[in-house]
Amino acid sequence: MSESTSTLREPAPGPTGDGEPFLDVRDLRVHFPTDDGLVKSVDGLSFHVHRGKTLGIVGESGSGKSVTSMSVMGLHKQGTANISGQILVDGTDVVGSSPEIVRKMRGKRMAMIFQDPLSAMHPYYTVGNQIIEAYRIHNDVSKDRARQHAIEMLDRVGIPEPHQRVDSYPHQYSGGRRQRAMIAMALSCDPELLIADEPTTALDVTVQAQILDLIRDLQKEFHSAVIIITHDLGVVAELADDILVMYAGRSVEYGTADQIFNEPEHPYTWGLLGSMPRFDRVRSERLLPIPGSPPSLINVPKGCAFNPRCRFADLNGDLSTTERPELVDAGHNHLVACHLPPAKRRELWRDEIQPKL
Amino acid sequence: MITYIIRRLVAAIVLLFVVSAITFSIFYLVPRLAGATPESLATRYVGRAADVETVELTAERLGFYDPIWVQYGNWAKGVVVGTTYDMGAQDVECPAPCLGYSFITRQAVFPELMDRAPVTFALAIGASILWLITGVSIGVLSALKRGSFFDRFAMIFALAGVSMPIFWTGLMALAFFSYKFNITAPGGSYTPFTQNPAAWAYDLLLPWITLSLLFSAQYARLTRAGMLETMNEDYVRTARAKGLVEKRVVVKHGLRGALTPIVTIFGLDFGLLIGGAVLTERVFSLNGLGNYAVQGIFANDLPKILGVTLLAAVFVVMANLIVDILYAVVDPRVRTR
């Protein structure tokens, strides 16, 4: 891992790549006023991604991971969300820019693939039509030229007989091919940042493997920055260089994939690892689920949001229930938001958690 | 697709047969159940002063002594191949499609219907264009500005439009615009399109507006609901994520998705309307199919009622068929199924 390359803009601490990050999110807050109260979907989140690198954002439903990706794309409807902080895409702040500037960046500089390709593509238009539309928004070319490009893109993502397939409707594709077409559409304008929100959750495992391969290959080819949002730790272990673990709208742990999987320090990350049945070995003991359920984002628990579900909360006196732990560097740019002293965390991991996984 | 249409056509014909049989039974059976005899039915056609012999003869000629299925059979035969009515002095030819012969006005029903159909058509087509444009655009704007002043106002307007009966709005409109301010044509005016298109439009303007007020209110609500749903669809988010301008997102992706239920309801409404916009025609004294039916009912003229009912059924069934075909045009998923 390269040491922090201190720059003029002083990127927030965390795992780093070389030079300026392409995406730099700082202290992002996304709050939705509702009749029941203020929903703090994202509440002070910072991370960054370099070109050619993949960041995995992991968390359960309601942790704020999808809201984050929508914010980066500037897709929150004006007036419904209160957004503050900075989202710098190659230096341009998405939060502070006019909607028109952000619109012109969407699809061109940053693109997104969604979880369910069947509902994410318009059922009434052919796949080709939808890719052509995406291409022509940002490229002033004739329909024929755009169609040629669409066929090339379909070919590139591995759709057989793209000349015929370009005129098919999404429902005539199989699930895997639909996701390939979705990727073709997202990549049609050669974006520098690709956000994949649960890209394989709706797919079968053999197809999932194909799609993950495809994303990996395309990233190498296009040298783009990739964010992969998922609840599946297996998927991030395959793909991600860095991993951000989110809980209740905040980052609880942020480090390289190796750090998160081999020396995780946050009890929530331990909980995720302990909840997971292992495919590659028989676990001697029962699964170790996290008790309780994720908190309401209107009434986030005081102090550490994870404290009601944390087995180690009482090791900190009443600190866990009174003070929110900040995300601090525990060494080697491995950021952890936990009141437990780092030495204690490592001890707990080594002696209590790891042997049971 | 072709076999689908053929199948639907066959089904439509069967349906029409059933509708006509039911209508026939109602109008011919109910009076009997209420105690009417063939003679008393025949009396209506010959007048009260006629003697018993004439009445019986008329009842005989009109087939009132036959069992109901024979009567229905004769009537249905008339529809398909035409028939001849034995009127004593001279026989009356009634070529196919013979929807009956009014013994009160001494006219065959079908040509009369054809005379009046253009009025109803003109009323329905003009009004439907109006309400589609206003209803859908109000609905779209309402959905986009959900919760705004415009939205609330539009929805109150829609509620009012749906709640106010057409005979009230129609009469109020006539009283104000036609008689007080003299800007629109008075009731009862109608100029055929072929004669003078401008006068035709001028005469029909007020009925169009009145009728479309009712429907555009419904369509605004329908469109709003549909748009609220489709604008939350994943594919609309995808369209935005591509960087599409919002206007295109709304029209090409949102509205297109919301259109399907509107097409369905429109087909049914339109079919019903050309079967006779009874109230509107009454209020504006237009001699369309609806008014014809009303006259038939007041005069107890069964062949007229039966004729209009069957024609209306034909329109509704046809509209349904067209909607189903349109569905396949609008939604490719239906096409390949």
Place this chain on the structure above:
Amino acid sequence: MTVTDPSGAARAEGAGTAERRELLKVTGLVKHFPIRKGLLQKQVAAVQAVDGLDFTVREGETLSLVGESGCGKSTTGRLITRLEEPTAGKIEFEDRDITHLKDGPMRPLRRDIQMIFQDPYSSLNPRHTVGKIVSAPFHLQDVKPEGGVKKAVQDLLELVGLNPEHYNRYPHEFSGGQRQRIGIARTLALKPRLIVADEPVSALDVSIQAQVVNLLEDLQDELNLTYVMIAHDLSVVRHVSDRVAVMYLGKIVEIADRDPLYERPMHPYTVALMSAVPIPDTKRRHERERIRLQGDVPSPINPPPACRFHTRCWKAQDICKTQEPPLVELAPRHQVACHFPENAPAGTSDTPSGDVPPADPGSR
């Protein structure tokens, strides 16, 4: 019948279940859904959803059906619970033929065979209280539990780890995991023997998924339940199953006890399926050799002849296209339908047997 070990040990040792009584026996089970076309709605083809299954489930064990979408695993579940009428074949429950039982005679059996559904949101009526939902089976089957319905429901809620005082709440007041518990409580009301669970945890978050998996295991131990688990997540399946049947296009291609299947998969499809599962371990990211199946699963309307996997199989020879491989026992309690199995015991194949790591199909 010998007394079996405590279930934990029994699960670990597949052989321990061998002497248990057969609870469910399925032979030659077929379900075809007709496709009709044209003016007269003539049947022109059939979706061969399930096409000749043979398997047995022993009392107290968990059999998992795995495979990709369209392999017929959910249809199989619906056939066993008799929510679908089988086209052919035989289903025996406790030695009784229930294949074509009518609704009336089937009714008492519905107490013994229950189903858990995937979606905890759509499978609970939002207008009924938890009490009403969980007590519904009592009313439907006209059962009067000891101590009254309310007491029975509260006991059930407690059993699945819910607060019994929440008797009068509505489903929307619960989280996804809790709803799945409500569904499980309803399933358990009539003390079933066999539970068919169709993707019981796949709609849930990871941490909640683990809670429900543990609950299902505890209930099995406590109530001696038998599960037929339908799942696509091979990690969950490895954790909960005693036996696993791998399905492809309506057929079982391999069925074996859990450990032999995961350690020495023999059917090429099983091998490919397993090598595709992402492993949450960055150290192994580069060690694994992957088998990437090309293309998609063919349509079950017109499945490939003979071995249905031959269109995507890297080992396919001419014989695979002409002759259907029978499901034969290549190792004790390990049946495979393949002409050229992997990891087969010496003599039956060119590959040596041995302890090959699960996700490493490098032995070919």
